[in-house]
Amino acid sequence: MRYVVISLVFLVVFVTPVLSADTSPKPRITDIHGEAKEGKAKVHFTLRNAFSPEMVEALKSGIEISFETVVRVQRHHRNWFDATVGKITFSRSVRYDVLSRVYRLNRGKEVDLLPDIFTALAGMTRYEIVVPLTSPVTPGKRYQALVRTRLDKVGLSEPLRSILFFSSLWDLETEWAIGAIAAP
Amino acid sequence: MKETPPRRADPSPGKDLARRRRERIAIGIVAVLVIGLTILEANLAAVGGMAFSSNIVIFALINLNVILIVLLIFLVTRNVFKLILDRKRNILGAKIRSRLVFIFIAFSLIPTILLFVAAANITTTSIKSWIGGRVGVALTNALDIVRGNLEKEAASLSGVADQAASAVLRKSRKDSLKTSLEKSRKGSSPDVSLLVVGRGGVLAASGDVTGEIATQIRSRLKGEEGNVVRGGVMTFIGESYASAVRRLPDGRAVVAVKTIPRDEANKIRDIAKAYDEYHQVRLLDDPIRASYIATLILITLLVVFAASWMGIYLARQITVPIQMLAEGTEKVASGDLDVRLDYRSDDEFGHLVGSFNRMTADLKGMKKSLEDANVSLSSTFEELRRRSRFIETILTNISTGVIVIDRLGRISMINKVAELILSIKTDKVLGKPYKEVVREEHYETVRTLSREVGETPGRKVERQVDLSVMGKEISLRVSVTSLQGDDGEYLGLVVAFDDLSQAMRLQRIMAWREVARRIAHEIRNPLTPIQLSTERLQKKFAPLHDRDPAFSECTQTILSEVESLKSLVEEFTRFARMPAPAFKEGNLVEELRPVVETFRAAHSGIAWEFEGEDIPTVWFDPFQIRRAVTNLLENAASALGGQGRVAVRVAHEPGLGSVRVSVRDDGPGIPSGDRDRLFEPYFSRKEGGTGLGLAIVSAIASDHQGTVVVRDNVPRGSVFEIEIPVRPKRRG
Numbered sequence: 001m002r003y004v005v006i007s008l009v010f011l012v013v014f015v016t017p018v019l020s021a022d023t024s025p026k027p028r029i030t031d032i033h034g035e036a037k038e039g040k041a042k043v044h045f046t047l048r049n050a051f052s053p054e055m056v057e058a059l060k061s062g063i064e065i066s067f068e069t070v071v072r073v074q075r076h077h078r079n080w081f082d083a084t085v086g087k088i089t090f091s092r093s094v095r096y097d098v099l100s101r102v103y104r105l106n107r108g109k110e111v112d113l114l115p116d117i118f119t120a121l122a123g124m125t126r127y128e129i130v131v132p133l134t135s136p137v138t139p140g141k142r143y144q145a146l147v148r149t150r151l152d153k154v155g156l157s158e159p160l161r162s163i164l165f166f167s168s169l170w171d172l173e174t175e176w177a178i179g180a181i182a183a184p
Numbered sequence: 185m186k187e188t189p190p191r192r193a194d195p196s197p198g199k200d201l202a203r204r205r206r207e208r209i210a211i212g213i214v215a216v217l218v219i220g221l222t223i224l225e226a227n228l229a230a231v232g233g234m235a236f237s238s239n240i241v242i243f244a245l246i247n248l249n250v251i252l253i254v255l256l257i258f259l260v261t262r263n264v265f266k267l268i269l270d271r272k273r274n275i276l277g278a279k280i281r282s283r284l285v286f287i288f289i290a291f292s293l294i295p296t297i298l299l300f301v302a303a304a305n306i307t308t309t310s311i312k313s314w315i316g317g318r319v320g321v322a323l324t325n326a327l328d329i330v331r332g333n334l335e336k337e338a339a340s341l342s343g344v345a346d347q348a349a350s351a352v353l354r355k356s357r358k359d360s361l362k363t364s365l366e367k368s369r370k371g372s373s374p375d376v377s378l379l380v381v382g383r384g385g386v387l388a389a390s391g392d393v394t395g396e397i398a399t400q401i402r403s404r405l406k407g408e409e410g411n412v413v414r415g416g417v418m419t420f421i422g423e424s425y426a427s428a429v430r431r432l433p434d435g436r437a438v439v440a441v442k443t444i445p446r447d448e449a450n451k452i453r454d455i456a457k458a459y460d461e462y463h464q465v466r467l468l469d470d471p472i473r474a475s476y477i478a479t480l481i482l483i484t485l486l487v488v489f490a491a492s493w494m495g496i497y498l499a500r501q502i503t504v505p506i507q508m509l510a511e512g513t514e515k516v517a518s519g520d521l522d523v524r525l526d527y528r529s530d531d532e533f534g535h536l537v538g539s540f541n542r543m544t545a546d547l548k549g550m551k552k553s554l555e556d557a558n559v560s561l562s563s564t565f566e567e568l569r570r571r572s573r574f575i576e577t578i579l580t581n582i583s584t585g586v587i588v589i590d591r592l593g594r595i596s597m598i599n600k601v602a603e604l605i606l607s608i609k610t611d612k613v614l615g616k617p618y619k620e621v622v623r624e625e626h627y628e629t630v631r632t633l634s635r636e637v638g639e640t641p642g643r644k645v646e647r648q649v650d651l652s653v654m655g656k657e658i659s660l661r662v663s664v665t666s667l668q669g670d671d672g673e674y675l676g677l678v679v680a681f682d683d684l685s686q687a688m689r690l691q692r693i694m695a696w697r698e699v700a701r702r703i704a705h706e707i708r709n710p711l712t713p714i715q716l717s718t719e720r721l722q723k724k725f726a727p728l729h730d731r732d733p734a735f736s737e738c739t740q741t742i743l744s745e746v747e748s749l750k751s752l753v754e755e756f757t758r759f760a761r762m763p764a765p766a767f768k769e770g771n772l773v774e775e776l777r778p779v780v781e782t783f784r785a786a787h788s789g790i791a792w793e794f795e796g797e798d799i800p801t802v803w804f805d806p807f808q809i810r811r812a813v814t815n816l817l818e819n820a821a822s823a824l825g826g827q828g829r830v831a832v833r834v835a836h837e838p839g840l841g842s843v844r845v846s847v848r849d850d851g852p853g854i855p856s857g858d859r860d861r862l863f864e865p866y867f868s869r870k871e872g873g874t875g876l877g878l879a880i881v882s883a884i885a886s887d888h889q890g891t892v893v894v895r896d897n898v899p900r901g902s903v904f905e906i907e908i909p910v911r912p913k914r915r916g
Contacts, residue, residue: 057467058467058468061464061466061467062459062460062464063467097422098456099327099330099331099334099421099422099423099456100404100420100421100422102407112406112407113400113403113404113406115407115408
């Protein structure tokens with residue numbers, strides 16, 4: 001009897017999540033490139049497949065969507081561990097203002113009020129980030145940027161947060177993506 | 185249908201405690217597993233590249249739900265199966281426990297499920313009605329009105345913005361931007377401000393516009409950069425402002441802003457917020473419902489779980505003392521009074537168990553008292569029985585016959601001697617009224633004795649009574665004593681009697697011996713002179729009377745009679761001077777066999793039979809016994825007259841410690857009237873008999889402490905029996 005129960009528990013705990021895994025395209029980071037010089041690295045990258053139709057619909061309904069992104073700049077060693085020379089973590093969020101009919105794209109320091117969703121989604125998926133480096137860049141050496149983004153939070157209104165406090169509406173998390181950084 | 189008795193449950197409470205401890209440990213392990221599994225899931229998700237966000241809580245709760253469901257199913261199923269098994273095995277208390285558990289679960293499950301269904305329906309219906317109702321329309325309309333008003337306000341500012349733009353473009357070198365704005369603002373509402381915004385920010389401002397509003401307008405301008413605006417004026421609205429923007433050819437923009445009062449701005453913000461929430465609810469309709477239902481399911485499961493557990497707990501609380509009481513009662517019924525139920529509670533069950541414990545303690549005390557009393561009674565009974573046996577032994581061994589008659593006149597005891605003397609069997613008379621047992625001819629004697637006992641002051645009467653028992657006359661010295669209790673109550677009679685017949689016979693023999701001795705003495709003395717004188721007369725006067733035969737005949741007669749008298753005197757002398765027996769231990773059968781063989785040779789016409797059992801050695805005088813048997817055989821041969829059958833049998837009587845020699849013939853028999861005097865001297869029916877033969881037999885038997893009796897042989901003839909003890913008692 002007890003073995004049957006244990007088997008059921010493992011079935012429910014492990015097998016069910018795997019079976020119910022989302023089959024939609026996975027979000028990923030692409031087009032990572034940039035340049036490192038003078039104590040900082042400018043990194044460009046694009047987040048693809050980040051917004052599902054449901055998320056777009058939710059965005060239009062006034063739900064704030066926030067991404068947290070980690071960018072790590074490393075000096076690559078062929079036969080040794082790669083050394084991190086710079087790292088930055090930042091958030092970017094977007095919310096639709098139904099009154100003024102603009103999308104508020106929060107880049108951290110400044111807020112852009114964008115008249116259409118395409119511009120807003122572009123602001124959430126195209127990045128040009130400056131990463132301060134902790135060690136000087138050696139020209140000619142090989143540098144790389146590792147980028148990962150995940151859904152930080154979904155800004156629901158207060159009553160809904162209390163109702164759906166334990167549920168996550170969408171999962172979004174990319175794997176670490178790597179792209180070469182030029183060091184002229 | 186035969187109902188099997190209920191079985192006891194597991195008698196060991198320690199096992200139950202251990203089982204509960206194991207259950208608690210199992211629950212702890214399950215809890216740890218939940219946490220561990222959640223962490224493991226999270227790690228697996230990260231390692232396997234699966235998307236992972238802030239959903240640890242939901243994983244944990246899902247797992248918790250699953251575990252709770254599994255636990256609930258497991259516990260309920262386990263308990264239900266256990267109850268079913270207990271019922272099948274007829275375990276004590278299983279029936280009532282199963283009923284209680286069923287009732288508790290049913291009473292909790294049914295309303296909980298009903299409540300769950302109702303709550304789920306209400307929730308779903310409420311959400312649907314809220315989403316699909318007029319709330320959405322109202323909110324949309326409200327937002328449209330607000331937006332329209334703000335747009336109007338913004339449009340009304342277009343002229344102000346145009347004027348201000350013209351003023352800015354026309355301003356002289358002396359005037360600053362701000363002065364131009366101030367001039368343009370004259371005549372406008374006080375809550376209207378004017379701004380000049382360039383690429384680097386606000387270049388000049390006139391009025392009380394906040395920095396936040398200025399920033400928003402600048403952001404809007406940036407967002408609209410590059411867009412072609414019909415009429416050249418753009419309007420921007422926000423929660424707290426409405427504005428009109430006129431772009432200048434040099435890239436700058438002149439903005440006329442009207443600040444909405446704070447209260448109004450708050451209301452606008454609330455409307456916008458409500459609109460947002462409404463659309464979010466509409467969008468998240470399914471997750472919200474799922475969330476509510478999940479919460480309801482969780483609560484329902486917890487309620488059902490708690491109710492089931494409480495039901496089982498309460499059922500156990502009720503049935504455990506009942507089960508204990510039932511088992512205890514069974515033990516008490518089987519005789520175990522050391523039962524103590526270990527159950528403490530302030531409720532009625534605790535009181536009941538306490539009463540049961542007191543009852544068993546009282547029963548044990550009473551049992552102990554009873555056992556002590558029983559031991560005492562047994563001891564007393566044993567003592568009484570011992571005394572009774574002692575008295576019985578005495579009564580058995582004494583030579584006096586004893587009969588005890590109870591107060592109802594029934595014979596309650598009779599000893600062996602009484603049996604022998606009266607020739608009765610104890611088992612035939614014991615317990616019967618003596619009046620039924622006593623023969624008719626003796627009844628008057630007994631009645632007289634009984635009456636005399638009642639009339640005598642000492643309640644004791646002694647009489648000599650002559651009775652005829654089995655054709656034999658016996659003399660008894662009878663002592664009848666009335667038994668009385670301490671309170672004078674009549675308890676019955678004790679009749680003790682001694683057989684005087686033998687003693688009287690001995691007395692008669694002794695008397696006859698004395699008579700015989702004296703007669704012999706008196707007769708023998710003159711016989712010799714008579715004989716001598718007669719012989720002298722014959723010798724002297726016979727020749728003188730040879731012609732007269734009378735002389736010769738008379739003298740010869742005298743001489744023959746004298747000779748007869750001499751032989752008679754000799755017999756008398758022999759009877760009178762019979763010596764005391766010289767006892768020797770020997771084989772009586774072998775001693776008597778030659779005697780019978782002698783008679784067989786002498787009387788060939790008679791069939792002589794001899795039967796000797798394997799008897800023990802006997803102490804006897806061989807000469808006297810041979811003589812006694814010879815006398816009996818002579819009498820038998822004489823009675824048969826040369827034709828007939830004589831059987832001699834020597835038998836052992838172990839119960840009496842004696843041997844019996846019986847001589848049986850099929851002759852004419854002894855008349856009953858002669859039997860009383862048969863063994864007396866000089867009684868003879870034979871012609872020429874001295875009448876001393878049987879007297880001598882009787883004397884020899886008496887000298888051997890035995891008896892001789894005669895009775896009728898069946899179908900004819902007579903039987904003489906000499907009975908002597910195997911080992912005679914010493915006398916003197």
